[in-house]
Structure formats: structure tokens, C-alpha cells
Amino acid sequence: MILSITADAPTLTKTSETMVSVELKNVVKRYGETTAVGGVSLTIGKGELFFLLGPSGCGKTTALRMVAGFITPDEGEILFDGRDISRTPPHKRNVGMVFQTYALFPHMTVAQNISYGLRFRKLEAAEKKRRLDDVMERTRLGGLGARVPAELSGGQQQRVALARALVIQPDALLLDEPLSNLDTKLRVEVREEIKRIHDEFKITALYVTHDQDEALSLADRLAIMKDGAIVQIGTPEEIYARPRSAFVASFVGETNLLEARAAARDGRQGFDTPAGWIPAPAGGGKPEKALISVRPESVRLGSPDGAAVTGKARSVKFFGGTVKIELELEGGATLTAAAPGASAAGRWKKGDTAGITLEERDVVILE
Amino acid sequence: MSLSSSERSGAGVYIGTGLIAAFFALFLFYPLYYVFKKSLMPEGAFSLSFFKLLFSNPVMARSIVNSLLIAMNVTLLSGALGFIFATLTVKTDLPAKNFWGNMFLIPMILPPFVGAIGVKYILGRFGMVNTLLMHWGVIGARNPIDWLGAPFWGVVILETLHLFPIMYLNVVGSYALMDPSLEEAARGLGARGLSLFRSVKAPLLAPGFFAGASVVFIWAMTDLGTPLLFEYRAVIPVQIFNSLQESKENLLGYALVVVALAITAVFFVASKYLFARRKVEMAAFGRTSGRLIKLGLPGKILITAALAVFIALALVPHISVALVSLSKEWFMTALPEAWTFEYYGKVFTHPMSFSSVKNSLAFSGLAVVATLITGGAIAYMISRKRFRGRWILDVCAMMPLAVPGVVLAFGYVQVFFGTFLDPRVNPVALLVISYAVRRLPLVVRALYAGFQQTSVTLEEASASLGASPATTLRRVTFPLIRANMLGAAILAFAFSMLEVSDSLILAMEEKFYPMTKAIYMLMGRLEDGGMIASAMGVLGVALLAASLAVAQRLLGRKMGDLFRA
Numbered sequence: 001m002i003l004s005i006t007a008d009a010p011t012l013t014k015t016s017e018t019m020v021s022v023e024l025k026n027v028v029k030r031y032g033e034t035t036a037v038g039g040v041s042l043t044i045g046k047g048e049l050f051f052l053l054g055p056s057g058c059g060k061t062t063a064l065r066m067v068a069g070f071i072t073p074d075e076g077e078i079l080f081d082g083r084d085i086s087r088t089p090p091h092k093r094n095v096g097m098v099f100q101t102y103a104l105f106p107h108m109t110v111a112q113n114i115s116y117g118l119r120f121r122k123l124e125a126a127e128k129k130r131r132l133d134d135v136m137e138r139t140r141l142g143g144l145g146a147r148v149p150a151e152l153s154g155g156q157q158q159r160v161a162l163a164r165a166l167v168i169q170p171d172a173l174l175l176d177e178p179l180s181n182l183d184t185k186l187r188v189e190v191r192e193e194i195k196r197i198h199d200e201f202k203i204t205a206l207y208v209t210h211d212q213d214e215a216l217s218l219a220d221r222l223a224i225m226k227d228g229a230i231v232q233i234g235t236p237e238e239i240y241a242r243p244r245s246a247f248v249a250s251f252v253g254e255t256n257l258l259e260a261r262a263a264a265r266d267g268r269q270g271f272d273t274p275a276g277w278i279p280a281p282a283g284g285g286k287p288e289k290a291l292i293s294v295r296p297e298s299v300r301l302g303s304p305d306g307a308a309v310t311g312k313a314r315s316v317k318f319f320g321g322t323v324k325i326e327l328e329l330e331g332g333a334t335l336t337a338a339a340p341g342a343s344a345a346g347r348w349k350k351g352d353t354a355g356i357t358l359e360e361r362d363v364v365i366l367e
Numbered sequence: 368m369s370l371s372s373s374e375r376s377g378a379g380v381y382i383g384t385g386l387i388a389a390f391f392a393l394f395l396f397y398p399l400y401y402v403f404k405k406s407l408m409p410e411g412a413f414s415l416s417f418f419k420l421l422f423s424n425p426v427m428a429r430s431i432v433n434s435l436l437i438a439m440n441v442t443l444l445s446g447a448l449g450f451i452f453a454t455l456t457v458k459t460d461l462p463a464k465n466f467w468g469n470m471f472l473i474p475m476i477l478p479p480f481v482g483a484i485g486v487k488y489i490l491g492r493f494g495m496v497n498t499l500l501m502h503w504g505v506i507g508a509r510n511p512i513d514w515l516g517a518p519f520w521g522v523v524i525l526e527t528l529h530l531f532p533i534m535y536l537n538v539v540g541s542y543a544l545m546d547p548s549l550e551e552a553a554r555g556l557g558a559r560g561l562s563l564f565r566s567v568k569a570p571l572l573a574p575g576f577f578a579g580a581s582v583v584f585i586w587a588m589t590d591l592g593t594p595l596l597f598e599y600r601a602v603i604p605v606q607i608f609n610s611l612q613e614s615k616e617n618l619l620g621y622a623l624v625v626v627a628l629a630i631t632a633v634f635f636v637a638s639k640y641l642f643a644r645r646k647v648e649m650a651a652f653g654r655t656s657g658r659l660i661k662l663g664l665p666g667k668i669l670i671t672a673a674l675a676v677f678i679a680l681a682l683v684p685h686i687s688v689a690l691v692s693l694s695k696e697w698f699m700t701a702l703p704e705a706w707t708f709e710y711y712g713k714v715f716t717h718p719m720s721f722s723s724v725k726n727s728l729a730f731s732g733l734a735v736v737a738t739l740i741t742g743g744a745i746a747y748m749i750s751r752k753r754f755r756g757r758w759i760l761d762v763c764a765m766m767p768l769a770v771p772g773v774v775l776a777f778g779y780v781q782v783f784f785g786t787f788l789d790p791r792v793n794p795v796a797l798l799v800i801s802y803a804v805r806r807l808p809l810v811v812r813a814l815y816a817g818f819q820q821t822s823v824t825l826e827e828a829s830a831s832l833g834a835s836p837a838t839t840l841r842r843v844t845f846p847l848i849r850a851n852m853l854g855a856a857i858l859a860f861a862f863s864m865l866e867v868s869d870s871l872i873l874a875m876e877e878k879f880y881p882m883t884k885a886i887y888m889l890m891g892r893l894e895d896g897g898m899i900a901s902a903m904g905v906l907g908v909a910l911l912a913a914s915l916a917v918a919q920r921l922l923g924r925k926m927g928d929l930f931r932a
Contacts, residue, residue, distance in 0.1 A: 070827050090830040091839075103828035107846050116842075117832030168832060 012134055012169060014202040019046035020081045020171040022067065022204055027076035027086075029062055036062040038228040039076070044172075045220075047202045049195075053215040054225035055251065061176060063225070064208045068174050069093045080171050091120070096165030096203075100177040102157050104149035110160050111136075111145035117168035131167050138200065139163040155186050159193070166201055173198075173205040179214060191218060212252050216240065224248050246366050249293035256294045256335050260365070262286060271365070274333035275299070275356055276309040278363050291366045296324060296338035298362035301348065307355025311335055316348050327354065380752050383744050384760065390741060391763050394800050395770065398778025399628070405781070406621035417622035426601060427619060431626060434603040437523055438588035444527040445583050446576065449534025455670065457542040459660045462667060467674060468539075472919075474681045475532035476912040477688075478865045479525035480592025480883070481904035484890060484897065485687030486521060487596070488697060490514035495687075498700060518599035525593050528681050530583045534576070541575030581638035582768060585631045589771030592867035592883065596890060603627050604773045604868065611780055611872060621781075624774050635769040685908070692901035710895065710902040719877055720899055723885030724906075726874075730795065730881055731863035734802035735856050741803065742810030742855070749811075750818035751826075764811040767804050772868035775801055780872060794873040798881065801869040806859040813855035813922065817848030854921035861914035865907050882907060 022044040029037040037059040044050040052060040065071045067078055069090030078086040085093055096117075104113050114135060118128045136142055139159045149157055158178065165173055178194070179187045195218050198205055209215055215222050216236040223233045224247075232244050243249035246257050260271035260278075269280040273292060280286060304310045311327030314334070318341065325337045325348050335356065339348075348354065406417050421427045452471050456464045489495045497511040506512060515521055553567040591604040599605070603623055610620030662670065692710055694703030714720045745764045749757060767775070779797050783789050790797050821844060829839040845852070870881040880888065882903055889900040 068827070068831055070830075089836075090827070091833050091835050093831070094833070095831055097828065097831040099824045099828060101822065101824055103822065103824040105825060105828070105843060116829070116834075120833035120838070164828075164832065174831075 012131065012138070012166060012201060014047065014169070018169075019202065020204050021046050021079075022050075022172050022206065023077075023079040023082075024063070024067070025077040025079065027063065027066060027073045027078060029059075029066060029071060029073050035228050037066070037073075040225075040228075040230055041076075042223055042230060042233060044204055044206060047204055048220045049198050049205045049207060049218060051215040051219040051222035052206065052208045052225055053212060053222050053252070054210065056210055058225040059228035060208045060210075060225045062228075064174055064176055064206060067172065067206060068095055068097050094168065094170050095172045095174055096168055096170035097174045098158075098161045098165050098176065098178045100180055102149075102161040102181075104157055104160055104164075106149055108148070109145060110141060110147050110149070110152070113149065113160055114141075114145075114164045114167055117164065121168065135163045135167040139166075139197065154182050155190055158182065158190055162194070162197060166197070166203070170203065173201075173203045175205065175207040177209055178207075179209070179211070187214075194218065216252070224251065226251075241362070242364055243293060244367055246291055246293070249364065249366060254296055254336065254338075256296065256299070257366075258292050258294065258333065258335070260290045260292045262288050262290075273358075274309075274329045274331045275311075275335055275358055278358055278360055281361075281363070281365060287365075293364045293366055294335075294358055295362060296336045297322075298359040299335060299337035300357045300359065301325065301327075301337050301339065301354040302357065304353045304355045307357070309356045310353050311356050313348055313350055313352045313354065316350055323348065325354070327356065329356075380748065380754055383748060384754070384756075387741065387745060387760065387763075391766075394779075394804055395763070395766060395775075398775065398782045399770070401782045402621055402624050402628075402774070402778050405618065406625045409618060417618055418626075421619055421622045421626065424619070427606065427623065430601045430603050430606045430623075433519065433601050434588050434627075435630070437519065437526070437594075437602065438584045440523045441526045441530060441587035442580050442584045444523070445531040445534045446580055448527070448531040449536075449538050449579070450576070452531075452535050452674075453538035453542060455674075457539055459662050460667075461662060461670060463671075470674075470678050471535050472532050472915065473678075473685075473912075474528040475530075476908050476915060477529060477685050478592065478867070478883075478904075478907065478911075479522075479529045479590065480596050480867055481688055481865075481886070481901075481908060482525045482528065482684030483521070483593055483596035484886075484901055484904060485684045485689075485691060486525065487515065488691050488897075489683065489687045490521075495702070515597065518594070518597035521597050522590075522593050522599055522602075525684065526587045526590060528684065530586060533583055534579045537575045537579030538572060541572045577638040581635050584634050584638075585769065585771060588630065589627060589773050589868070591773050591871060592887070595871070595887065604771070607773050607777055608868075608872060611777065620777065624777050627771060628774050631769050631771060688901050688904050688908070691898060692905045694898065710898040711906075713895065713899050714902050714906065717899055719880065720882075720885050720889065720903055722878060723880045723882045724903070726880060727864050727882040730798050730802060731860050733799045734806065734863045735860045737799060737803040738806045738810045738859055739852065739856055742807050743814050743852075745807075746811045746814035746818055750815055751823065765808050768808045772801070772805055772866065773872065775804065776869045776872035790873045791875055794875065794879050798869060798873050798879070801873065802863040802866055805866060805869065806862060809862070810855045810859055813851045813858075814848065816922075817851030818844075821847045850921040854918040857914045857921075858918045861911045864910060 610617040695705035697703040889896040
């Protein structure tokens with residue numbers, strides 16, 4: 001990071017002075033009766049890679065398109081470094097956008113595509129050339145300038161789309177499900193590429209996806225959206241470890257949702273659950289009834305002898321790295337446990353009875 | 368500052384809509400309203416007196432019946448031919464399918480009223496057929512058979528030859544949109560033969576078929592040129608035309624126009640909403656042909672021979688017009704006795720024909736510019752903007768398909784009488800406008816298709832990179848829909864050059880005659896009139912043929928969609 005302020009730093013890299021913060025203040029967008037986005041507020045810090053994660057139809061793309069300027073919010077403000085741009089037309093916003101379908105101009109070459117945005121910026125021809133060469137090199141497109149988009153692979157098209165958005169030195173980079181048109185293997189590769197490029201360019205970025213893996217692995221912070229509203233904002237670790245609602249818990253990663261009833265034991269506050277008693281987490285509320293979330297990897301399986309709670313394996317599924325064991329508890333509830341593949345493979349099979357303990361610090365009481 | 372520019376794009380929609388609305392109001396709705404008012408409220412109060420008069424007048428009543436019969440026959444024949452030919456070229460293993468596909472389009476390039484010229488030379492009292500029959504002694508020299516004594520069938524046949532290619536294109540288009548896996552699925556479920564056709568194919572083909580049929584029906588019912596050249600007066604369009612030739616105002620004309628409009632409207636709405644209501648089209652994923660019907664060798668030979676005979680007969684009008692245009696003299700002989708190119712020269716030296724060619728080029732050129740601007744704006748707003756009343760714009764743009772040329776021209780003559788647009792004084796503006804209005808649906812269709820194929824995200828990408836809306840249009844949208852714009856322009860130009868009813872009605876003085884009116888007037892002259900008219904017809908046909916070929920290349924398979932209602 002010190003590199004970027006040395007004299008021969010790449011020209012397109014942002015510095016703390018040129019980075020911009022993006023803020024959405026109570027933004028609302030309605031279409032007739034339906035509210036696509038209902039009062040979204042969030043702040044993306046300078047140089048942050050921020051994710052909007054949610055199922056389709058949750059309003060995340062509408063929110064992104066309002067930042068891009070393709071949709072005007074009905075209420076609220078969108079601020080770039082504190083300046084309200086919610087009524088600025090898209091071509092005056094200086095945002096770079098990477099579309100789901102890439103939207104490369106089919107009648108232009110790769111070089112023409114990338115330098116398209118430079119036409120509208122008052123720059124010396126030499127500077128334009130330098131920027132084009134720089135961005136093409138850094139997105140590994142060297143030598144492809146004369147091709148047309150149809151002659152490129154999916155991954156290359158993706159990089160052209162990124163280069164085209166980055167070369168204009170946008171205040172914000174917007175990415176709309178940029179990986180959804182790539183096959184699984186390529187997706188992981190390009191994911192790393194995007195991370196590398198973001199780290200290198202240090203640009204404030206808003207990335208929209210429904211893929212939790214993308215969000216968890218790339219995001220500095222993310223917001224989970226549902227029905228046009230943000231239900232939780234946090235770092236990937238916070239969201240995963242401390243989901244606030246059943247929706248977040250089950251949307252981000254896999255989880256077991258269990259009904260819990262307040263019950264003190266040995267003088268300690270806690271909850272009775274189908275999977276045994278757990279102590280109440282410190283600082284949390286003490287509701288009579290609650291829903292708790294336990295990640296499968298926080299369910300420990302052991303010998304049934306002497307165990308307080310046991311379950312019978314209904315199915316054992318092998319996923320390579322992990323084995324997932326679905327257990328039927330005594331009360332009839334279902335609990336899924338995940339164990340590292342190497343140690344669990346062969347140890348558990350269908351019909352086995354296992355003793356169950358929950359990692360207490362991983363159990364979350366939901367609102 | 369930034370606020371105002373965003374508002375302006377919103378304002379642009381309203382200004383654009385306003386201008387287009389004004390255009391429609393003045394040149395489409397007001398003339399129609401005026402005609403309705405005149406015929407339904409002759410004395411300022413509602414009255415059906417003219418309609419009583421209309422239906423009690425035997426000539427008028429017969430005209431209405433005749434026109435309906437012509438339209439029905441033409442539609443049935445065109446539909447049958449179009450369906451059979453499309454099925455043969457798409458669904459069977461007939462050899463040389465592409466060749467036949469092209470051959471089926473050739474009859475379309477001959478405007479039926481030009482074909483009528485040739486037919487008169489072939490089937491006239493002393494035309495080729497009678498002369499041959501006399502020569503062979505089949506009939507006596509003094510009593511030639513009056514082949515054209517039944518001009519009804521002459522009109523039906525010529526119009527069918529001109530219009531069945533539209534049905535052919537429509538059915539081929541529907542087949543192309545039909546996913547062959549549907550047919551395979553139905554077969555897998557046990558449907559075959561007639562039950563397969565009834566349960567799966569017919570419902571999927573119906574919308575495209577009826578969309579084409581309504582265009583054909585309206586076209587055939589209101590075609591003025593063909594019956595006029597056959598001197599078949601007892602049809603609606605000729606009666607409307609005649610009512611305008613009379614010195615004093617003939618109010619029956621108004622009533623007739625209303626009747627014509629009512630019939631076309633009923634047919635248009637019925638076909639659109641009864642048959643094409645549901646969207647059953649879907650893009651085929653694989654190849655479009657699916658399973659081919661095997662004809663067998665005898666079948667192939669028989670069908671190929673039948674098609675060859677049909678095409679040969681269909682080309683008789685073309686060939687005869689060409690013969691007339693090249694003949695020095697042609698009377699009482701089977702073929703012309705001497706040949707000459709002089710009539711082609713005369714097209715450009717004869718004062719009436721030469722000025723008409725220049726007029727047509729100028730009017731059509733201006734009309735193309737007008738229709739591209741108006742149609743482009745409409746297509747852009749329909750496909751790219753979301754605003755209330757968008758569907759009204761769509762309906763208005765397609766209205767001219769349901770408003771026959773004779774009706775519109777009649778309305779123009781009446782409404783703009785005494786204004787600065789009065790066609791009696793100078794019809795140029797109204798001719799250009801009527802050409803433009805008539806071609807509007809075609810242009811909107813073609814450009815709308817272009818906009819639809821061009822992803823909006825490309826325009827958004829351009830905007831986010833800093834291009835203003837105008838720059839985006841110029842650098843991204845236009846280059847991507849260039850083929851559609853060119854195809855639409857060429858077709859609109861060619862059809863305007865051969866537009867009949869507007870030209871015949873609106874151009875009243877010789878110096879304003881477009882080509883079609885000149886052809887009609889020349890046909891009425893003895894001596895070399897028919898030959899010059901034929902030469903002009905051949906030139907017009909050549910222009911249309913070339914235009915269709917180029918447009919076909921530019922627009923590809925989508926061309927069939929342009930001839931739908």
C-alpha cells in the first residue's frame with residue numbers, strides 16, 4: 001500500500017485525496033404499488049469494496065442503478081463525498097459500471113471499447129494512450145486491443161468490461177452480478193482477479209450479487225437486503241458469526257434454526273433447545289422464547305454414551321472437504337452437522353446414533 | 368445545473384409525445400373525424416340518412432358487396448397459397464427450397480395495377496390469347512371472347528398474386544418462431560396427423576397468419592389502382608375516387624368512406640384481438656425445421672412441376688408488361704411484331720412521364736425523411752421510455768394499417784380544402800405527408816425491432832462512461848440499428864414510389880403527377896401511352912425488386928414481421 005504513493009506508481013491508482021465516499025440516505029423507489037427499495041441508508045467508505053447481497057427481487061440492483069443514475073430515487077439522497085448527486089444524469093456522475101452482460105459495444109474493438117469513456121474527458125492524446133496501455137496491461141489484455149468482443153472468451157470480455165470502467169478513473173465502481181455469466185471454475189478465477197484489481201486501483205466499489213460466496217470472500221463490508229430493505233450491515237465475519245435474523249442466518253451460509261425456551265440451570269440464564277441446554281450469551285436480551293441459529297460446523301458429534309442429547313443419522317452426504325450429517329433428534333427436530341471430510345468420512349453412516357454438543361460461543365440468539 | 372439536465376430528458380419525452388400527438392391529430396384523426404361528422408351529422412344533428420341513401424342506391428350497395436367479396440376471395444386465396452408454400456419450403460424435404468422461397472417473393476414486386484396493363488394486352492379483345500385462338504380457328508375473327516368481361520376475377524387474381532407473398536412471409540416467420548421441440552413433445556405424447564396440427568401447430572401459427580391476413584384483407588378491399596385500370600367501377604375505392612371527381616360535393620362519398628373504414632376497423636380489431644391476443648410466440652432454441660415431411664420422389668417431381676407452372680402463370684403479368692414496354696406495335700398479333708427501347712427513352716423525354724418520375728423521387732425522398740424521423744422517435748419512445756399512455760402511441764403508429772389510403776386521401780381533400788395545404792392548389796405537402804403516414808407502421812416496426820435487439824445496457828454503459836444522450840444515440844444506438852434504418856428507408860421509399868390511391872386522388876394537376884398517376888393517365892391515352900406507361904411500370908418494378916432484395920439482406924428473416932398488422 002506504501003507503493004501507491006511512490007513516484008512511479010501506476011497513474012490510475014487512487015490516493016486518499018482522490019478516493020470518494022458514497023452515501024445513500026433513506027433512498028426510496030416505488031413502481032406503482034410495489035416498493036422496490038424502501039428507505040435504504042448506507043455509507044461506503046473511501047476505497048471500500050462494499051457488497052449488496054440478497055435474493056433476486058430484493059431491490060439490490062435497483063439500489064445500484066440509482067447510484068449509477070439510471071433510476072431516479074423517489075425519496076432520499078445519494079451523496080458522493082457529501083455532494084448530492086441523486087438528480088445528476090448518469091453521464092455526469094463519473095461512475096464506472098460493470099454490467100451483468102458486460103455490455104461491450106459489439107461494433108467496436110477492445111481498444112475502442114476501453115477508450116470510449118476517454119473521448120468525453122479533456123485529456124491530452126498522449127495521456128489517453130498512456131491510460132489505455134496502463135489499464136490494458138494491468139487487466140492482462142495486452143495484445144487483444146484489435147479484437148472485437150465476439151472474438152473474446154467470457155473471462156476476457158469480463159476484463160474488458162472492468163478495464164473500460166476503470167480507465168475513466170471513476171469516483172465509484174459499480175458491479176452488477178459481474179460473475180453470473182461465467183462457469184464455476186472461471187468464476188473463482190475472475191473473483192480473485194477482481195479482488196486483485198480492486199486492491200491495486202483502490203477504488204470505492206459497490207458490488208451487487210446473490211452469491212454469498214462472492215460476498216463473503218471479497219467484501220470489506222456487506223449489506224444483506226430483503227424486500228427492498230437492508231436487514232444487516234457488517235463485515236463478512238460479523239454477518240456470518242452474528243446474524244441478527246433467521247433470514248440472514250439462513251441466507252448467508254447454512255444454519256440450523258432451533259426453537260428455544262428460556263430456562264435457568266445451575267443458577268445460570270439459558271435456553272432449552274431440542275439440541276440441549278445452552279447458556280444465554282452475555283449482553284444479549286433474555287426473551288422467553290427465541291429462535292437460535294447454530295452453524296453445522298458448530299455441532300460436535302461424539303459417542304452417544306453418556307451424552308445429554310443424541311440424534312440418529314438420517315443421511316450422510318460427502319462433499320469432499322466436508323461431510324454433512326443430517327440427524328433426527330429425540331423430539332423429532334432435525335439438526336445438520338458438518339465435519340471435516342478427512343476425519344468424518346467413514347466414521348458416520350446412516351442409522352448411527354451420535355451424541356450431540358453445541359459449541360456454545362457459536363450459538364446465536366436471533367431477534 | 369445537473370438537476371436541470373435530468374429534468375430535460377423527462378421534458379424531452381413530453382415534447383416528443385406532444386409533437387407526435389399533434390402530427391397524428393392533424394393528419395390522421397382530424398380528417399377521419401371530419402369525414403365521420405359530415406356523414407353522420409350532415410345537418411349538425413345525428414342522422415343516418417346518407418347510409419339509407421347509400422344502401423338504397425343499387426350501384427353503391429353492389430360496390431360494397433363487390434369490395435367485400437374481392438377482399439374475402441383475395442384473403443382466402445392468398446392465405447391458402449401462403450400456407451401451402453410456406454409449409455412446403457419449411458416443413459418438407461422439397462429440393463431447391465431456397466430457390467422456391469425466392470421465387471415466391473417475385474410476384475410481390477409487381478404492383479397489381481401495373482400488372483393490369485399487361486393483362487389487358489394478353490386478355491384484351493384483340494390481345495394475345497384471342498389472336499392465337501383466332502389464328503388456330505378456335506374462335507371466329509368477329510366474335511372474340513370477352514375475357515375481361517368479368518373484371519372481378521381479374522382484380523382478385525392480380526391482387527392475390529401481389530399479396531400471397533405477404534402471407535407466405537408471415538407463415539414462414541411463424542414457423543421460424545415455433546420451437547420444433549414442441550412438435551416433438553406433442554408427437555411423443557401421441558398426437559399425429561390432423562390432431563397434431565389442430566392441437567399444437569394451428570394455435571401457434573394462427574397469430575402470425577391472421578396478422579398477415581388482416582393486412583391483405585384491408586389492402587384488397589381498398590385497392591384503387593387495379594379495379595380502376597380494369598374499368599371495374601362497382602367497388603368502394605373507385606366509387607370514392609369518382610365522388611371526388613364530381614364538381615359538386617357528393618355526400619355519398621363521405622358515407623362510403625365511413626363504411627369502408629368501419630369494415631376495415633372491424634376486421635383489424637377482430638383479427639388482432641380474437642386470434643392474436645395471446646403471445647404464443649417463443650424463440651426456437653435449436654434449428655427451426657424440426658422434423659421434415661418426406662415427400663418421396665414422385666411427390667417431389669409432382670410438386671416441383673406444379674410450382675413451376677404456378678410461378679410461370681404468376682409471372683405472366685410481369686412478362687406481358689415487359690413485352691408491352693418493348694414492343695413497337697402490338698395489335699392483332701400473338702407477340703409484338705417489332706421491338707424497340709424507345710419507350711424507355713420516352714419515360715425521360717415525354718413531359719408528363721419525366722416530370723412524374725422527378726416528382727415521385729422528390730416526394731418519396733421527403734416522405735422517407737419525414738417517416739424516419741417520426742417513426743424513429745415513436746419507436747425509440749415505445750422501446751426505451753416508460754411513460755403513461757405509451758400503448759396509445761403504439762396503437763396510433765399502427766393505425767395507418769387500418770386506415771386505407773383512399774380513406775385518408777379523401778379526408779385530406781375535404782379537410783384541407785381552402786387552406787394553404789389545399790391539394791387543388793398544391794398537393795406536394797399532403798402527398799409527402801400521406802406517403803409518410805402510410806409507411807409509418809412499417810418504419811416503426813423495423814426500427815422498434817432494431818431497438819429491441821439492441822440491449823439497453825449498451826446505452827447505459829455509454830452514459831455511465833460519460834456520453835450525453837445525443838452522443839450515445841450517435842455512437843452506440845444508430846450504428847447498431849443501421850441495418851434496420853436502411854432497410855426501413857429503402858422499403859418506405861420503394862413503396863412510396865408505387866403508392867397509388869394517395870397519388871391518384873391528391874395530385875390533380877399534371878405538373879404534380881407522381882409516377883403512378885402518370886401511368887394511369889397515360890393508359891387512358893391512345894397511341895404510345897400504354898407503352899410508355901408499361902415502361903414506367905417496368906422501371907418501378909425494377910426499383911421495388913432491387914429495394915426488396917437489399918432490404919431482405921439488411922433485415923434478414925425479420926422482414927416478414929413488417930407486413931403484419
